[in-house]
Amino acid sequence: MHEATATIVCGDSCAMECIASGEAALIVTSPPYYPNSVARILGGSRTRQVNVAGIWSKIDAFAQSLRPVFREMARVVGDRGLCCIETKDLEFGGFRLPLAALHARLAADCGLLVRFDVPFRTAGAKPSHFPAFLKDPRVGNFRVLVASRILVCSTQRWRSSPGVPLSLDRRARLELISPLWRVAAARSGRLHAHQTPPEVVRRLIQLFTNVGDLVVDPFAGSGQVLAIARSMGRNAIGYECDPATHARALDALMKYRVRMATMGVRGGR
């Protein structure tokens, strides 16, 4: 088994200096969607959600502030790697805020074009999260779930490197090419409030990389992408700018390494 390593740097991913241009085979990441001031308003009472234009301009300005990181993402994947960005439209006062399209535009401005997107829903995302229509089915109460999606991007000059054939039975292939991935949610007691479902991360790494490739997460959060990549024999580098979050992720990566060592599996540093 390839001896894989996982590293998480405490710092801003607008300069991923330890990664050479074109070195990353795959980025799997979930950028922050909005600042804390907006999180409070989105999570507050719907009757107070009236200034749609105002909230959208804050979300737009926040997304634009991530532009230097998106440029770095384009640099490290070069013309051989793929970049998978988790995103989602938002809801405010009964209106849809098109964050997924905003992220796609931002990526395109930085040279990463969307090849396709993969919507997914987790087992936990049940209609029971929206009980108003179940109790009282009337026009004003009707809403459907907003699915999260992965934007799979590359440069326009992208050429895939020769991959090894994937060992997938017909059922697995059908699930992977289905228009909506259904996966389990991140388990409770998770490490980060916005943790990507681990099954989604696993599938992307399996589909788009080979053993020994480099997987990068510029918004590493819990470090989950790095841990999963390493467990699959891929090297991984992540960046996390918040020191407390970085310390928790580092701790989780160390525990994971000890667990693997106890089980007789080598890899990690």
Ligand SMILES: C[S@@+](CC[C@H](N)C(=O)[O-])C[C@H]1O[C@@H](n2cnc3c(N)ncnc32)[C@H](O)[C@@H]1O
């Ligand atoms: C949505 S969370 C990522 C969660 C992650 N996908 C997981 O599964 O745990 C985004 C993370 O990016 C970090 N972050 C935001 N801007 C950053 C930057 N410029 N450089 C590095 N980390 C950043 C935040 O502190 C936050 O922990």
